[in-house]
Amino acid sequence: MPTPHYGQPRYRVIADDLRKRIESGAIPPGTLLPAESVLAAEFRASRGTIRQAIAILRETRLVATEHGRGTFVYPDSSSSGRYVGSESGVRKRHVAADPELAALFAVKPGTTLVEEESVTRQNGTVDAVVKVYRLP
Amino acid sequence: MPTPHYGQPRYRVIADDLRKRIESGAIPPGTLLPAESVLAAEFRASRGTIRQAIAILRETRLVATEHGRGTFVYPDSSSSGRYVGSESGVRKRHVAADPELAALFAVKPGTTLVEEESVTRQNGTVDAVVKVYRLP
DNA sequence: AGAAATTTGTCCGTATGTATC
DNA sequence: AGATACATACGGACAAATTTC
Numbered sequence: 001m002p003t004p005h006y007g008q009p010r011y012r013v014i015a016d017d018l019r020k021r022i023e024s025g026a027i028p029p030g031t032l033l034p035a036e037s038v039l040a041a042e043f044r045a046s047r048g049t050i051r052q053a054i055a056i057l058r059e060t061r062l063v064a065t066e067h068g069r070g071t072f073v074y075p076d077s078s079s080s081g082r083y084v085g086s087e088s089g090v091r092k093r094h095v096a097a098d099p100e101l102a103a104l105f106a107v108k109p110g111t112t113l114v115e116e117e118s119v120t121r122q123n124g125t126v127d128a129v130v131k132v133y134r135l136p
Numbered sequence: 137m138p139t140p141h142y143g144q145p146r147y148r149v150i151a152d153d154l155r156k157r158i159e160s161g162a163i164p165p166g167t168l169l170p171a172e173s174v175l176a177a178e179f180r181a182s183r184g185t186i187r188q189a190i191a192i193l194r195e196t197r198l199v200a201t202e203h204g205r206g207t208f209v210y211p212d213s214s215s216s217g218r219y220v221g222s223e224s225g226v227r228k229r230h231v232a233a234d235p236e237l238a239a240l241f242a243v244k245p246g247t248t249l250v251e252e253e254s255v256t257r258q259n260g261t262v263d264a265v266v267k268v269y270r271l272p
Numbered sequence: 273a274g275a276a277a278t279t280t281g282t283c284c285g286t287a288t289g290t291a292t293c
Numbered sequence: 294a295g296a297t298a299c300a301t302a303c304g305g306a307c308a309a310a311t312t313t314c
Contacts, residue, residue, distance in 0.1 A: 009301055035279055046303045051280085064239045067280050068310030074236060104255060104262050119240060126240050133265040145282060171298055182284050187299085203299055204291035 011052035014043050018053060022062060022073050033063065033071040092116050094136070101133055112136060147188035150179050154189060158198060158209050169199065169207040228252050230272070237269055248272060 021027045039050045057063045065071040095115045116132040157163045175186045190207055193199045201207040233247045252268040
């Protein structure tokens, strides 16, 4: 079989499919994605292609992968998985205020806050992660 | 031949090597990197491994790749870190890395991180809470 | 405690598609 | 048109971390 990738490449199509499953709640936050080998069988794609798809979800911070464990869906990602910054490395999302933040902002715990996350690097390695919380 | 990758994986070693060539000026800004096939021959690695290495440099914004053309060295971005030292009350403490922070810092979840928290106010009311995470 | 199974990580070789020169 | 270079995709093999038995 040849390798035609008309329009979108397969790994992007697969990534979109998985993203929809996550945002729709079909794969709830905090749970594991099916193993790469399982996804490969389901999509009839090679493991490498599946890994490319998951890499996209990882870049957008929709999931996190751990060696030997699997790929987890991040908490939050179901209803407000928006990625604003295109390439700037700044990611904006809505989070619920924990008791500490709630006290600082003088609101009830659980109130929605805006979190802006940016990453600074030095020689390619992550130097610091900065999170800024504000009221919407 | 097996596939032993003691210590660092090959693609990271190759990425470091290329990064040094760029930072030393051996590959001047604006010029092309050798083609992937050439690098593959030089490092005796597969093209896939070379592509993994270049992907790292791309994430760091050290190079940019264009389809059919090649991989260019960025015209120097040595932007220094911009720091706005707020004024007051910087609170420092140790926290355990959640999966997301762990992934960013490339450490195991649970690893100790230093968290610096500062609060900016306007007329006494909290405007924003800034949290900076670093490795100890 | 230890072995086996599972899962992700790395690496290779090959083939083909697509964009640029 | 032809050559060159990057992009996508496959399949296989082994390494390393985790979980399960």
